[in-house]
Structures are given as structure tokens and as C-alpha cells.
Amino acid sequence: MKIQNAFRLGLLGGLGVLVAMAIGGAITTLSTILTYIGAALFLALGIDPAVSWLEKHRFPRWAAILTVLLGIIAVFVGLVFAVVPVIVDQVNNLLSNLPDFIKTVTKSTWIADTQKSLPSWIDLNQLISGAGTWIKDHAATIGGGIFTVGLGIFSGAAGFVIILILTLYFVASLSSMKRGLYRLVPASKRARFSDLSEQITASVGRYVVGQGAIALANGIASFIFLSLLGVFGADVKYPALFAFIAFLFALVPLVGTLSGSILITLTTLLLAGPGTALWVGIYYLAYMQIEAYVINPRVMNRAVKVPGAVVVIAALAGGSLLGILGALIAIPVAAAVLLIIGEVVVPRQNEL
Numbered sequence: 336m337k338i339q340n341a342f343r344l345g346l347l348g349g350l351g352v353l354v355a356m357a358i359g360g361a362i363t364t365l366s367t368i369l370t371y372i373g374a375a376l377f378l379a380l381g382i383d384p385a386v387s388w389l390e391k392h393r394f395p396r397w398a399a400i401l402t403v404l405l406g407i408i409a410v411f412v413g414l415v416f417a418v419v420p421v422i423v424d425q426v427n428n429l430l431s432n433l434p435d436f437i438k439t440v441t442k443s444t445w446i447a448d449t450q451k452s453l454p455s456w457i458d459l460n461q462l463i464s465g466a467g468t469w470i471k472d473h474a475a476t477i478g479g480g481i482f483t484v485g486l487g488i489f490s491g492a493a494g495f496v497i498i499l500i501l502t503l504y505f506v507a508s509l510s511s512m513k514r515g516l517y518r519l520v521p522a523s524k525r526a527r528f529s530d531l532s533e534q535i536t537a538s539v540g541r542y543v544v545g546q547g548a549i550a551l552a553n554g555i556a557s558f559i560f561l562s563l564l565g566v567f568g569a570d571v572k573y574p575a576l577f578a579f580i581a582f583l584f585a586l587v588p589l590v591g592t593l594s595g596s597i598l599i600t601l602t603t604l605l606l607a608g609p610g611t612a613l614w615v616g617i618y619y620l621a622y623m624q625i626e627a628y629v630i631n632p633r634v635m636n637r638a639v640k641v642p643g644a645v646v647v648i649a650a651l652a653g654g655s656l657l658g659i660l661g662a663l664i665a666i667p668v669a670a671a672v673l674l675i676i677g678e679v680v681v682p683r684q685n686e687l
Contacts, residue, residue, distance in 0.1 A: 370657070371494065375501030377664055380536050381543025382407070382506050400506055531678055538674070539667040541638035546588060546663070549626065549634055553592060554582030557599070560618050569614065570607040577602070587662050589650040592623055639670035 362369070382403055389399035505512070513532065520528045558578035565571040577599045584595025596619035604612035635641075641649070646666055653665025 379505035550585035
């Protein structure tokens with residue numbers, strides 16, 4: 336249709352811009368809900384391999400879903416009752432011992448040496464003492480507020496509940512959702528499309544399981560090592576807290592283990608001194624090599640086959656766009672893109 340009237344052309348163009356702005360505003364408004372949906376779908380695809388495995392062993396689908404979900408809930412409840420009280424106790428001890436720790440630090444020789452290199456109007460002892468006094472006065476508020484928020488998010492925040500409910504629905508209706516999607520594809524291409532979709536969803540599911548296994552291995556190994564250091568006389572404090580931090584950080588691909596290791600090592604340096612921190616740093620340096628060259632390749636080669644450069648680029652791009660969720664889903668998305676290129680684009684190019 337040709338529009339020769341300039342006014343009509345401008346009007347239609349303006350309406351198109353308004354519609355595009357309205358759609359963008361709606362997406363921005365619904366960004367939180369869309370994030371919940373993406374996270375729930377991602378988790379559902381991660382749970383589906385376990386459900387499919389039980390189905391192959393003569394479980395009805397409803398029984399397989401119920402068994403997997405009860406297992407996940409049992410693990411979650413066990414983690415809460417086993418780890419969270421220990422973490423609460425250790426954080427409280429950390430806050431209560433912090434003023435004495437600051438007094439010890441202010442009396443050490445490196446404070447005096449550092450003060451000599453600073454301008455005369457900067458009193459390092461006064462700054463540290465003031466910080467210690469402020470933390471002591473607000474310890475209850477800081478510890479209670481931060482930890483209450485953390486435990487609320489961990490045990491039953493609204494977002495977590497929404498994601499859990501959506502995950503239940505997605506797991507229960509994943510097969511019907513796939514069938515409904517396949518019907519939208521022309522019949523002549525439906526078989527090919529369904530085959531690619533099944534490969535992609537299976538790859539995502541294996542990736543979720545693999546990343547969780549890697550994070551769990553990091554957390555368990557950290558707890559064992561830090562506990563052994565304490566047994567052999569090192570002044571290691573809060574091993575359960577540090578192991579939980581290692582587990583959470585390791586869930587983020589590429590940079591999670593490195594970031595968690597640096598945080599734990601620096602905290603150990605402040606709490607236990609350079610000797611213990613050196614051992615902790617050496618351990619995490621060695622563990623990162625083992626994870627990078629032994630654990631990660633063995634686990635991920637069974638899940639997604641993505642070149643290292645693509646992993647780095649995908650993780651950085653996903654993290655920049657969607658934060659932690661983007662970093663988590665970036666690698667399986669990259670694997671899906673590579674699969675489509677290899678199965679669709681390359682064969683078409685070969686036919687030209």
C-alpha cells in the first residue's frame with residue numbers, strides 16, 4: 336500500500352513510534368515477572384532430566400515429578416536446618432568479636448608504618464577506632480537487618496515463592512508446552528524443529544545439573560579443607576559460612592569460583608592473619624586449577640559443548656544484560672545457537 340499524503344505518512348510513523356514505546360514500557364514494567372518466568376523455566380528444564388530418568392524406570396509422570404520435587408524440598412529443608420543455624424551463630428560471633436579484632440589491628444606495627452606514609456591530617460588509628468565504635472553501636476542493626484533480609488530471601492521471599500510455583504507448573508506441563516509450541520511450526524518442518532528443540536532443552540537441563548554439581552563440590556571441598564586446617568591447629572574461623580559462600584559464588588559460571596575464593600581468602604587474612612590466609616589462598620589456587628582442567632571439563636562435556644572463547648564472551652554478555660541470571664543462562668543459550676548453526680545454517684550453506 337502506497338501512502339502519498341505526507342500527513343498520513345507522518346501520522347502512521349508517529350503511531351508506530353508510540354506503539355513501540357508502549358511495548359518497550361510494558362516490557363520494562365514486566366521485567367521482574369519476565370525474570371521470574373525465565374528463572375522458573377530454566378529450573379524446570381534442569382529438573383526435567385531427573386523426571387525423565389524416573390519415567391524411564393516405570394514411574395508415572397506425576398509420581399516422577401512428585402518424587403523429584405519432594406527430594407528437592409527435603410534437600411532444601413535439610414540445608415536450612417543444618418547450615419543456616421551454624422551461619423547465624425558464626426555471623427553473630429564475628430560481629431561480637433569485631434571490636435576486639437579492631438583493637439588488635441590498631442596496636443599492630445603495620446598501622447604505624449602505614450601512618451608514616453600518609454599525610455599528617457589523616458589519623459589512621461582514629462579512623463579505625465571510629466569505624467569499630469560505629470560497628471559496635473550498630474552491630475545489632477547491621478547483623479539483624481542484613482541477615483534477616485538474607486534469610487527472608489533464602490527461606491521464603493515473595494520472588495522465591497513465585498519462582499517455585501512457576502517451576503512446579505512448568506515441570507508438570509513441560510511436555511504439553513512443547514507439543515503446543517511444535518503445533519505452531521509448519522508440518523513439513525515440525526519434525527526437524529522438534530528434534531532441535533529437544534536437543535536444546537536437554538542440553539539446558541544437563542547444564543543446570545552440571546553447574547549445581549560443580550558448585551556443590553566446591554562447597555563440600557571448602558568445608559572439608561577449612562575444617563582440617565582448624566584440626567591441625569590453624570586459626571580458621573567460620574568454615575561453614577565460608578563453605579556456603581563458596582557454594583553460592585560457584586553457581587555463577589566463569590567468575591564465580593574466582594570471586595568467592597578472593598573474598599574468602601581476604602576475609603581469612605583479616606580474621607586469622609597472613610599465615611592461615613596463605614594456606615587458604617594456595618588451596619583455592621590449586622582448587623581452581625583442578626576445577627578448570629578436571630572437574631569442569633568432565634562435567635560440562637556431558638552437558639554442553641561450547642568453545643572456551645564462546646563461554647567467556649557469552650558469560651560477559653549475559654551478565655551485562657541480565658545480571659546473575661544472564662550469566663547463568665548465557666552458556667546454554669550459546670550452546671543452542673551453536674547447535675542451530677551446525678544443524679541448520681551450515682547444511683543450507685553447503686547446499687548453495
